[in-house]
Amino acid sequence: xxxxxxxxxxxxxxxxxxxxxxxxxxxxxxxxxxxxGTHENAIARWGIRSLLPKNLEVIAxxxxxxxxxxxxxxxxAIWLAKEEGVILCTFGDMMRVPVEDTSLNRAKAEGADxxxxxxxxxxxxxxxxxxxxxxxFLSIGFETTxxxxxxxxxxxxxxxxxxxxxxxxxxxxxEALASQEDLQLDGFIMPGHVSVIIGMEPYHEFAxxxxxxxxxxxxxxxxxxxxxxxxxxxxxxxTKYAHNAYPxxxxxxxxxxxxxxxxxxYEVIDASWRGLGVIPNSxxxxxxxxxxxxxxxxxNIPKFEIKDIPPGCLCHLVIMxxxxxxxxxxxxxxxxxENPVGPCMVSEEGTCMIYAKYxxxxxxxxxxx
Numbered sequence: 001x002x003x004x005x006x007x008x009x010x011x012x013x014x015x016x017x018x019x020x021x022x023x024x025x026x027x028x029x030x031x032x033x034x035x036x037g038t039h040e041n042a043i044a045r046w047g048i049r050s051l052l053p054k055n056l057e058v059i060a061x062x063x064x065x066x067x068x069x070x071x072x073x074x075x076x077a078i079w080l081a082k083e084e085g086v087i088l089c090t091f092g093d094m095m096r097v098p099v100e101d102t103s104l105n106r107a108k109a110e111g112a113d114x115x116x117x118x119x120x121x122x123x124x125x126x127x128x129x130x131x132x133x134x135x136x137f138l139s140i141g142f143e144t145t146x147x148x149x150x151x152x153x154x155x156x157x158x159x160x161x162x163x164x165x166x167x168x169x170x171x172x173x174x175e176a177l178a179s180q181e182d183l184q185l186d187g188f189i190m191p192g193h194v195s196v197i198i199g200m201e202p203y204h205e206f207a208x209x210x211x212x213x214x215x216x217x218x219x220x221x222x223x224x225x226x227x228x229x230x231x232x233x234x235x236x237x238x239t240k241y242a243h244n245a246y247p248x249x250x251x252x253x254x255x256x257x258x259x260x261x262x263x264x265x266y267e268v269i270d271a272s273w274r275g276l277g278v279i280p281n282s283x284x285x286x287x288x289x290x291x292x293x294x295x296x297x298x299x300n301i302p303k304f305e306i307k308d309i310p311p312g313c314l315c316h317l318v319i320m321x322x323x324x325x326x327x328x329x330x331x332x333x334x335x336x337x338e339n340p341v342g343p344c345m346v347s348e349e350g351t352c353m354i355y356a357k358y359x360x361x362x363x364x365x366x367x368x369x
Contacts, residue, residue, distance in 0.1 A: 007222075008218070008220030008221065008222040008223055009046075009220055009221055009222070010222065013222060014051075014221050014222060014225065017222065017225040017226070017229065018051050018052070018225070020229060021052065021053065021056065021225065021228060021229060021232065022053050024229065024232040024233070025053045025055055025056045025232065026235065027055070028055075029055035029056065029057070030055070030056050030057070030186045030187070030231075030232065030235060031057045031059065031184060031185055031186055032056070032057070032058050032059070032185070032186060032187045032188070032189060032228060032231055033058075033059050033060075033061045033177060033183075033185050033187075033188050033189070033321050034058065034059075034060060034061060034063060034188065034189035034190075034191075034217070035061040035062060035063040035170060035173065035174060035177070035188065035189075035190070035191055036063040036189075036190075036191035036192065036193065036194070036349075037060075037063045037064035037067075037347065037348070037349020037350065037351075037354075038063075038191075038192070038193065038219055038349060039060075039063065039189060039191065039192075039217065039219065039224065040060045040063065040349065040351055040354050041348065041349060041354050042219045042220070042221070042224060043058060043224060044354045044355065044357070044358035045358055046221045046224075048221060048224060048225070052228075056228070058189075058228070059321040060318070060321060060351045061173075061177055061188075061319070061320070061321045062173050062177075062273060062275060062276060062319045062320065063191060063349065064319075064344070064347050064349040064350050064351070065140050065141045065142055065145075065167075065168060065349075066093045066094060066097060066140065066343060066346055066347040066349070066350065067274065067275075067315065067319055067343045067344045067346070067347065067349075067350050067351070068168065068173075068273045068274045068275060068276070068319060068343075069094075069097065069140055069166050069274060069343070070166075070272045070273070070274050070306075070308055071099045071100070071274065071306040071307065071308045072272070072304050072305075072306045072308075073164075073166040073272075074094070074097050074099045074103075074104070075099050075100075075304045075306050076164060076296075076301050076304065077090065077094070077104060077136075077138045077164055078099065078102060078103075078104060078107045078112075079301060079302070079304075080136050080164065080295060080299060080301065081104065081107050081108075081112040081113070081114050081136075082107060082110075082112050083134075083299065085132075085133050085134055086113070086133070086134045086135075086136060087113045087114075087115060087126060087130060087133050087134070087135045087136070088104070088112065088113070088114045088115070088136050088138060089114075089115050089116075089117045089122065089123035089126060089135060089136065089137045089138065090104065090114070090115075090116065090117065090137070090138035090140070091116065091117070091118075091138075091140065092116045093346055093347040093348070094138060094140060095108070095114070095116065096340060096346045097340075097343050097346050098310070098340055098341060098342070098343070098346075099306060100306060100307065100310070113133075117137075119145075119148050119149075120137050120139065120148055120149040120151075120152040120163070121148070121152055123135055123136075123137035123152075123161065124137075124152050124155075124157045124158070124161055127157065127158045127160050127161035128158055130160070131158065131160060132160075133160060134160050134162070134298075135160055135161050135162070136162050136163070136164055136295045136299075137149065137152075137161070137162070137163050137164070138164050138166065139163050139164065139165050139166065139167055140166045140167065141167055141168075142167070142168055142169070142170050142191075142193075142194050143169060143170060143194045143197040143198050143262070144193040144194050144196070144197060145167075146167045146262060146266070146284060147197065147255075147258040147261050147262055149163060149165075149167075150261045150262055150264070150265035150266065151261060153265050153286070153290050153293055154261065154264070154265065157293065159292065161293060162292075162293045162294065162295040162298050162299075163286060163293055163294065163295060164295040164296065165266070165283075165284055165285055165286055165294075166283075167266075167283065167284040168271060168273065168282055168283055168284070169268070169281070169282050169283070169284065170191060170194050170198070171198070171202040171206065172279045172280065172281050172282035173273060173276065173279060173282060174188065174190075174206055175206070175209075175210075175279075176273075176276050176279050176282075177276075177320070177321070178206075178210045178212055180320065182322070183320070183321060183322065185212060186212075186213065186231065186235055187212060187213035187214055187215070187231035187234065187235070187240075188206075188212060188213070188214040188215075188231075189214075189215060189216075189217045189224065189227045189228070189231070190203055190214050190215065190216040190217065190242075191216075192216060192217055192218050192219060192223075192246045192249060192250060195216045195244075195246070195250040195254065196249060196250055196251075196254065196255060197254055197255045197258050197259065198254050198259070199250070199251060199252055199253045199254025199255075200216065200242055200244055200250070200252050200253075200254070201253075201254075203216065203242035204241070204242045206242065207240050207241050207242045211239065211240050212240055213230075213231045213234035213235065213237075213240040213241070213243075214231070214240075214242050214243070215227035215228075215230040215231055215242075215243040215244070215245045216242075216243070216244045216245060216246050216250050217245050217246055218245065218246040218248075218249065223245060223246060226245045227243075227245040230243045230245055262284070264287075265286065265287060265289075265290060266284040266285065266286060266287060267284070267285055267286075267287045267288075268281050268282075268283070268284065269281070269283045269284070269285045270282065270283065271283025271284075273319075274308045274309070274315070274316065274319065274343060275308070275309075275315065275316035275317070275318075275319030275320050276319065276320060309342065310341055310342060312328075312329055312330050312334075312341075313328065313330055313335070313341055313342040314327060314328040314329075314330075314342075315328075315342035315343055315344040315345075315352070318344050318351050318352060319344065319351075324355070325344065325351055325352040325355040325356070326355065328342075328352070330342070331352060331355070331356075332356060335352065336356070337353055337356050337357070340352075340353075
């Protein structure tokens with residue numbers, strides 16, 4: 001069977017696009033930021049940075065929902081998991097997120113009933129199978145994954161099911177990055193997955209407000225290079241705009257049905273991002289209509305004072321694109337994928353994990369057509 005992704009990995013076309021990029025980068029250089037862990041994974045996997053001109057820098061922003069989840073939210077989940085009669089359900093990556101001297105993995109080893117699931121529907125199934133237990137789903141992710149949690153709440157789930165929402169919205173984080181005076185960015189590669197849901201309108205507004213070039217990109221080498229080329233083209237223009245370099249997947253209008261479901265189930269709140277602090281209107285909490293399914297209101301969760309970043313860790317600066325993992329004194333010295341110190345070393349979308357996994361791979365070391 002023909003693999004439809006192969007044309008987007010064609011080596012000859014990649015080389016032509018790189019040649020074009022080399023002619024477009026101004027002498028004073030260009031800095032582009034992406035805000036998607038899958039983009040960072042693809043850039044490292046395909047050795048794209050090794051192909052780009054030295055004065056064209058592509059930095060990683062806060063694109064991993066596991067990395068930006070505040071330590072206090074993880075600690076709330078740990079507290080709930082240790083409550084008598086509670087089964088906590090969540091995604092596998094969250095199990096390993098370190099919070100001071102503990103984690104969900106450690107809580108499970110100490111006897112808490114914590115189960116890895118593929119999504120909220122699995123947690124609802126567990127709730128139906130265990131009517132004498134309280135099942136809490138730790139819901140994490142950006143606009144891409146949260147509609148699936150919202151759907152479960154519209155389908156009359158059992159009353160022993162509840163949700164601990166730590167979901168975040170991407171556009172406010174973009175504004176937080178654009179407002180950083182010490183981050184001189186020439187453009188953004190916007191996240192392809194999130195854009196399937198929210199469409200292009202938020203990026204049009206972003207370009208108007210901040211006059212920063214941006215291009216929605218896919219995850220194949222040619223997708224990424226096309227976004228870079230568009231941003232370079234915009235650097236010559238006085239007025240910047242939003243461009244869709246991933247039209248085969250991202251429609252201009254996004255997924256209105258999914259957004260309507262989100263608006264029905266959730267309300268937008270100010271929320272904390274690890275590394276970025278509190279960002280206005282960047283979080284999602286269940287609306288009052290769904291109070292009986294809101295774990296924060298169902299359980300008397302105490303207030304915790306938890307440090308987001310352990311001593312010596314630079315994850316907060318990596319998340320903001322101000323440092324590379326290799327700048328951190330703990331990177332591959334005390335902090336390893338099998339024993340992470342900071343959150344960026346946990347997920348497959350975490351920048352430190354990706355650097356540890358792929359290192360300095362170039363495209364010559366990969367099997368590319």
